[in-house]
Amino acid sequence: MASIVEEPVSIPTSTSDSAWAPASWRGRPTLQQPTYTDAAELEQALIKLSQLPPLVTSWEIFRLKELLAEAAAGKRFLLQGGDCAETFDDCSSPLISNRLKVMLQMSLVLVHGLQMPVVRVGRFAGQYAKPRSADLETRDGVSLPSYRGELVNDAAFNAAARRADPQRLIRGHAHSAMTMNFVRALIDGGFADLHHPEYWDLAWVRHSPLQDEYGRMVEGIGAALRFMETLAGQPIGSYQRVDFYTSHEALVLHYEEALTRQVPRQDGWFNLSTHFPWIGMRTAQLDGGHVEYFRGIRNPVAVKIGPSVTPDQLLRLCDALDPRRAPGRLTLIHRMGADKIEQALPPLLAAVHRAGRAPLWVCDPMHGNTESVSNGYKTRRFGNIRRELDCAFDVHAASGTHLGGVHLELTGENVTECLGGARDLTENDLARAYKSTVDPRLNYEQSLELAMLIVRKRGSARA
Ligand code: PEP
Ligand code: CO
Numbered sequence: 001m002a003s004i005v006e007e008p009v010s011i012p013t014s015t016s017d018s019a020w021a022p023a024s025w026r027g028r029p030t031l032q033q034p035t036y037t038d039a040a041e042l043e044q045a046l047i048k049l050s051q052l053p054p055l056v057t058s059w060e061i062f063r064l065k066e067l068l069a070e071a072a073a074g075k076r077f078l079l080q081g082g083d084c085a086e087t088f089d090d091c092s093s094p095l096i097s098n099r100l101k102v103m104l105q106m107s108l109v110l111v112h113g114l115q116m117p118v119v120r121v122g123r124f125a126g127q128y129a130k131p132r133s134a135d136l137e138t139r140d141g142v143s144l145p146s147y148r149g150e151l152v153n154d155a156a157f158n159a160a161a162r163r164a165d166p167q168r169l170i171r172g173h174a175h176s177a178m179t180m181n182f183v184r185a186l187i188d189g190g191f192a193d194l195h196h197p198e199y200w201d202l203a204w205v206r207h208s209p210l211q212d213e214y215g216r217m218v219e220g221i222g223a224a225l226r227f228m229e230t231l232a233g234q235p236i237g238s239y240q241r242v243d244f245y246t247s248h249e250a251l252v253l254h255y256e257e258a259l260t261r262q263v264p265r266q267d268g269w270f271n272l273s274t275h276f277p278w279i280g281m282r283t284a285q286l287d288g289g290h291v292e293y294f295r296g297i298r299n300p301v302a303v304k305i306g307p308s309v310t311p312d313q314l315l316r317l318c319d320a321l322d323p324r325r326a327p328g329r330l331t332l333i334h335r336m337g338a339d340k341i342e343q344a345l346p347p348l349l350a351a352v353h354r355a356g357r358a359p360l361w362v363c364d365p366m367h368g369n370t371e372s373v374s375n376g377y378k379t380r381r382f383g384n385i386r387r388e389l390d391c392a393f394d395v396h397a398a399s400g401t402h403l404g405g406v407h408l409e410l411t412g413e414n415v416t417e418c419l420g421g422a423r424d425l426t427e428n429d430l431a432r433a434y435k436s437t438v439d440p441r442l443n444y445e446q447s448l449e450l451a452m453l454i455v456r457k458r459g460s461a462r463a
Helices: 039-051 058-072 093-114 167-188 211-232 253-258 289-295 311-321 341-354 382-399 427-433 444-462
Strands: 077-082 118-122 136-139 142-145 245-249 276-279 301-305 330-334 360-363 403-409
Touching: 039 167, 039 253, 058 077, 058 118, 058 360, 058 403, 077 093, 077 360, 093 118, 093 167, 093 211, 093 444, 167 253, 253 289, 276 289, 276 330, 289 311, 301 311, 311 330, 311 341, 330 341, 341 382, 360 382, 382 403, 382 444, 403 444
Parallel strands: 077 118, 077 403, 118 245, 245 276, 276 301, 301 330, 330 360, 360 403
Antiparallel strands: 136 142
16 A cells, blocks of 8 residues: 655644634634524533544545545545435434445445546535525524534524534534444444445345346456455455545534644644535635635645636635645535536636646535425436536546546435436425435435446546
8 A cells, every 4th residue: 555645734834834723713704603602601612522532533634635636636536425414313323324335335336337446435424514595594484593503503493492502512523423433333344345245235225226237236346356366365355344534514613623633743733523624615715714724724625616616716715725736635526506517617627727736626416406396395306416417527528637526415215305316206206205404315226326327427438
């Protein structure tokens, strides 16, 4: 295995630049923050949080940075996925293991089809905070603070539930730790063993239209593995486990700051709540608190890029977040919408390319394709998700850049939240199993189908 990339500290640290500190974001306008009514209660929670153990280590962070650098260079593909928002109730054995199963199955399809290693990053173990379009929600003339995710408040529509509760910061950390602990245990215990892909089967999909194709692929891989082990005369240990990393939108900066730590024998600061935090589209202002916070941490970082970002803004964001152009440091996740990507993406790709930058480009085909249908449900059409992803591959190919990954909202449950896909879900199906408190997710079949479509698309692009 290649050695850890030890780049020089690419960002200001407290010792080399007194202008940055884990708390320096507090001096900047910072959007999407909860309003805490009791400053002393918040301070106490933050002190407690800052004493709790971290959730990830600096060497895992460096390793991921190295893998992301390989993805940017076209040698790997990033699969990043999970819930739009986790809830504390979702922190349960079946939900976590089903989500892991889907990600493992998708990554198997991608590795096999793309003939390329995959970096697996979960949108979980910390995805508890959501940006909202308004600070207040009004129902029947009553206005209350908007639901901002379980790290902040509760979705129920009453004053007590909607209060921003600092204790939730600590509960968020605990639920992240429990999720992470279970995922690590499953993976270390052989759950991801390629010799046993049947561990990842989900009972309800036995009759899925996609099962046959997937089954044939798994059989082929099993035969190849047995052949190689016969040749080697022993089991090949590296097929018994995989690496799995975590990510979340680092939105509530008090939480992120409390988990920003220094570690022995390393310069600078690390966000040790997750391997790979990202800045959401609504909080990527150049002079805002989020960019200020992110520029000072040593993790690989991502930013969501929407259709209204200009080339100039994007270049300035790149300079702020990755001044030294460190391999693997910066990922740009574009989320334009199927109808806008063809217009909006090429000028951005051209500007970044001309500036001599080679970030990891990732397509999020979910967030630009959300719509409300006549029965009131917020949904996404599989056809639009697929169209945006297809178009992303084409636009990158035409621009001389490289699409190195996808960012998806998905679940291993049999939900009916997105329309279309192999079972052609219709608006009438939405009510049957719509469970998301925020954005609609791909269910297992739709996720697997998308992985197969990526393979076909890349295959046809190469031919
Ligand atoms: C999200 O990822 O759930 C989200 C809110 O995305 P975006 O910032 O791209 O709108
Ligand atoms: Co979302």
